[in-house]
Amino acid sequence: MNASWEGARSLGHAVFAAADGNHDGSLTSGEFQAAITRSVQVVFKSADFNQDAKLSEEEASLAMNKLVHFVALPQPFSVN
Numbered sequence: 001m002n003a004s005w006e007g008a009r010s011l012g013h014a015v016f017a018a019a020d021g022n023h024d025g026s027l028t029s030g031e032f033q034a035a036i037t038r039s040v041q042v043v044f045k046s047a048d049f050n051q052d053a054k055l056s057e058e059e060a061s062l063a064m065n066k067l068v069h070f071v072a073l074p075q076p077f078s079v080n
């Protein structure tokens with residue numbers, strides 16, 4: 001397994017462990033929802049470049065571009 005996948009697995013494990021509030025090795029619906037809510041709040045705040053508590057279409061587009069470059073997703077291609 002290459003280093004980037006290994007890093008992703010380690011990050012995934014750390015995120016799961018942080019979300020597992022009672023440390024029983026599984027996530028309840030409540031633990032999962034709380035983790036998603038925290039994640040969404042962080043992403044929203046980082047995308048709200050002018051910090052007005054609203055996302056414009058431009059802010060959303062800029063944030064998506066940064067995310068695509070950050071995770072190194074391949075550019076979409078068309079199938080003929």
